[in-house]
Amino acid sequence: MKYALTLIPALIGFLALAGWNWDIEILKRIDPKLVAMNPVTALGMILGGAALMAHHWSIRLPLLRKFAIPCGAGIGLVALWKLSEILLGAAPGADLWLFTDKLDLGPGPSNRMAPNTAANFLMLSVVIILLHIGRGLVLAQVIAVVSALISLLAIVGYTYGISRFYGVGLFIPMAVHTATSFLLLAGASLYARPDVGPMAVVTNDGPAGRMARTLLPCAILLPIGMGWLRLAGQRAGLYENELGVAIFVIANVLALALLIWWNARQLFAADLQRLDAENQLRHVATHDRLTGLANRGFFMDRLTHRINLEQRRPVAPFAVLYMDLDGFKQVNDKMGHAAGDVLLQEVAQILKKCSRMTDLAARLGGDEFTILAEELARPDDARVLAERILATLPRAYAADGQATPIGISIGIALHEAGVTSADEMLRNADTALYQAKRGGKGCFAIYNPSDSQQTEPRRGTSTPLAPMA
Numbered sequence: 135m136k137y138a139l140t141l142i143p144a145l146i147g148f149l150a151l152a153g154w155n156w157d158i159e160i161l162k163r164i165d166p167k168l169v170a171m172n173p174v175t176a177l178g179m180i181l182g183g184a185a186l187m188a189h190h191w192s193i194r195l196p197l198l199r200k201f202a203i204p205c206g207a208g209i210g211l212v213a214l215w216k217l218s219e220i221l222l223g224a225a226p227g228a229d230l231w232l233f234t235d236k237l238d239l240g241p242g243p244s245n246r247m248a249p250n251t252a253a254n255f256l257m258l259s260v261v262i263i264l265l266h267i268g269r270g271l272v273l274a275q276v277i278a279v280v281s282a283l284i285s286l287l288a289i290v291g292y293t294y295g296i297s298r299f300y301g302v303g304l305f306i307p308m309a310v311h312t313a314t315s316f317l318l319l320a321g322a323s324l325y326a327r328p329d330v331g332p333m334a335v336v337t338n339d340g341p342a343g344r345m346a347r348t349l350l351p352c353a354i355l356l357p358i359g360m361g362w363l364r365l366a367g368q369r370a371g372l373y374e375n376e377l378g379v380a381i382f383v384i385a386n387v388l389a390l391a392l393l394i395w396w397n398a399r400q401l402f403a404a405d406l407q408r409l410d411a412e413n414q415l416r417h418v419a420t421h422d423r424l425t426g427l428a429n430r431g432f433f434m435d436r437l438t439h440r441i442n443l444e445q446r447r448p449v450a451p452f453a454v455l456y457m458d459l460d461g462f463k464q465v466n467d468k469m470g471h472a473a474g475d476v477l478l479q480e481v482a483q484i485l486k487k488c489s490r491m492t493d494l495a496a497r498l499g500g501d502e503f504t505i506l507a508e509e510l511a512r513p514d515d516a517r518v519l520a521e522r523i524l525a526t527l528p529r530a531y532a533a534d535g536q537a538t539p540i541g542i543s544i545g546i547a548l549h550e551a552g553v554t555s556a557d558e559m560l561r562n563a564d565t566a567l568y569q570a571k572r573g574g575k576g577c578f579a580i581y582n583p584s585d586s587q588q589t590e591p592r593r594g595t596s597t598p599l600a601p602m603a
């Protein structure tokens with residue numbers, strides 16, 4: 135796109151020069167009723183296009199910079215000369231250098247350079263120099279936008295037949311293909327550094343960039359097109375001025391409302407996608423991939439929150455159950471890691487089934503699980519939960535015709551007034567778990583804060599030896 139934006143104006147300039155050289159009127163002025171492009175203007179388009187093209191290629195060929203800056207400066211000097219002639223009455227000449235004998239310099243619209251053309255060249259020159267020295271890039275974009283607006287004004291003037299838009303006073307107006315070329319060069323200037331300034335917003339890959347790239351052309355072209363249709367209809371006698379204005383206004387309102395709705399729909403869809411992605415990310419960050427239970431980080435956060443809450447305002451007793459499978463290594467060794475994984479998943483389901491919705495079951499890693507049992511009606515409920523787990527978990531795991539004895543040991547820590555951190559409470563539960571393991575496995579033990587060494591392991595009820603699968 136940025137190459138087309140530089141090549142087309144250069145080509146237009148080249149064709150206009152060919153028109154002057156071989157006296158081909160259509161190349162000079164497009165339409166016999168319109169003004170021609172001055173030959174120096176045509177040369178300026180070629181140089182401007184070449185200088186911007188050189189900027190696009192200068193990363194690969196830095197030498198091109200040496201060529202582009204004199205081009206930009208040359209265009210600027212010609213423009214300054216022409217403007218000083220217009221404003222200060224300085225010696226004429228800058229736009230008379232090429233094909234002087236062929237220029238129509240009589241009264242009326244001559245073939246000289248228009249003031250708005252000279253102003254645009256001056257701006258183009260500044261933009262080219264700023265781009266090549268790599269400074270004032272935002273200013274360069276602002277100047278390019280001003281130049282684009284002047285060119286657009288001229289094109290609108292031609293479209294609507296308003297000469298004041300493309301001409302300044304009694305001076306020759308800017309030719310329509312000159313205005314078009316400037317518009318394209320302004321676009322090329324803006325796309326020369328799409329990574330900085332306002333262009334960084336327009337060209338970004340996200341929804342903001344997509345919105346800008348869709349809405350900006352619509353905002354420019356829709357009213358111009360509808361205004362032209364309105365005028366054409368009025369000139370053809372289809373309706374009066376008032377009705378024309380009303381139709382124009384309603385059509386604009388409708389088009390704008392539709393555009394805004396369409397854009398809002400896109401943003402809404404993008405928002406939903408983002409929310410979905412955020413939820414997935416949050417889930418991945420807080421849950422164990424194998425079992426889908428909460429992971430250690432999430433469990434500890436929730437436990438910390440619960441302890442803090444309890445310290446501020448005691449609500450209800452709560453406990454941590456720390457569990458470790460018995461004989462899990464055997465399952466892995468005899469049946470393979472994949473079978474071990476399936477067992478871990480089934481244990482996770484059992485823990486979820488045994489606990490309440492308000493409890494939080496987690497896998498800390500390996501074959502270690504925890505449950506934060508909240509809102510206990512009485513402290514003894516933690517023991518009831520442990521017994522339920524012991525009773526539900528089968529005492530053997532079977533797969534592929536093999537069975538391996540398994541079990542679970544549980545350490546229970548009830549929250550006590552002095553416990554102020556999640557680490558401490560988990561450590562207490564771990565101490566109780568150690569007691570349960572030492573007491574023969576397949577049982578639970580409750581942490582005794584006064585004398586943890588004497589924490590008594592207690593056997594829960596157990597199911598008969600039956601395979602899970």
Ligand SMILES: Nc1nc2c(ncn2[C@@H]2O[C@H](COP(=O)(O)OP(=O)(O)OP(=O)(O)O)[C@@H](O)[C@H]2O)c(=O)[nH]1
Pocket residue numbers: 424458459460461462463464466470471472473474475478499500501
């Ligand atoms: N399949 C599987 N195995 C795991 C995973 N993470 C850890 N392990 C294995 O789990 C086993 C845990 O070891 P232990 O807790 O000593 O096994 P155990 O036989 O239950 O020992 P006790 O707790 O003393 O009864 C190790 O063999 C680890 O390699 C996992 O994600 N999947």
